[in-house]
Amino acid sequence: MPEPIQIQDQLFTPFISSLQIAERVKELAITISQDYAGKKPLFIAILNGAFIFAADLFRNLSIEAEISFIKLASYQGTVSSGSVVTAIGLEDAVSGRHIILIEDIIDTGKTLHEFLPLLQRQQPDSIKIVTLLHKPAALQHPVQADYSGFEIPNKFVVGYGMDYNGLGRNHPEILQLQSDTHL
Numbered sequence: 001m002p003e004p005i006q007i008q009d010q011l012f013t014p015f016i017s018s019l020q021i022a023e024r025v026k027e028l029a030i031t032i033s034q035d036y037a038g039k040k041p042l043f044i045a046i047l048n049g050a051f052i053f054a055a056d057l058f059r060n061l062s063i064e065a066e067i068s069f070i071k072l073a074s075y076q077g078t079v080s081s082g083s084v085v086t087a088i089g090l091e092d093a094v095s096g097r098h099i100i101l102i103e104d105i106i107d108t109g110k111t112l113h114e115f116l117p118l119l120q121r122q123q124p125d126s127i128k129i130v131t132l133l134h135k136p137a138a139l140q141h142p143v144q145a146d147y148s149g150f151e152i153p154n155k156f157v158v159g160y161g162m163d164y165n166g167l168g169r170n171h172p173e174i175l176q177l178q179s180d181t182h183l
């Protein structure tokens with residue numbers, strides 16, 4: 001058994017190695033480069049969690065492409081639908097562009113389900129989603145990634161950009177919450 005790693009009050013165990021991540025990210029970049037040759041896509045990375053994945057994916061692309069970064073903020077609306085999402089930093093012209101959203105992880109799908117209509121309103125030519133991880137067992141909204149790195153069980157993960165209470169983003173590998181490991 002590998003040594004557990006403590007982050008604040010929780011123990012985490014190694015789950016996906018940096019080598020596995022690097023190989024998969026390279027494969028995703030090759031596929032996307034083939035699919036988007038000549039289309040000059042605009043990647044939009046969703047901060048904070050996706051920043052390391054976005055950097056690695058982007059530097060492995062072999063095509064002309066642009067990248068931009070946004071942060072999604074939700075606030076409680078006065079309407080009964082609950083939280084409403086806004087995108088901070090969405091300044092680049094999206095209209096007429098081929099957009100590829102970069103996410104670290106699709107969990108319930110709520111984030112993208114709320115953000116996609118907002119983006120669609122700006123009339124891009126197309127929108128696709130690339131996510132490093134997705135948890136099919138946690139999905140509650142009709143959101144599907146077009147490109148996905150790894151399908152993982154419904155357990156909390158950190159590292160490679162993803163945090164636990166703001167910490168753990170700098171771990172080069174992906175770790176899994178230990179108390180979730182033997183459920």
Ligand code: 5GP
Binds near residue numbers: 108109
């Ligand atoms: P969703 O809206 O799909 O439920 O969740 C999306 C966001 O929640 C992800 O982009 C990520 O920032 C965060 N998230 C979901 N699951 C995890 C997880 O296991 N670990 C971490 N660190 N963040 C998660």
Ligand code: MG
Binds near residue numbers: 048049050105
């Ligand atoms: Mg995220």
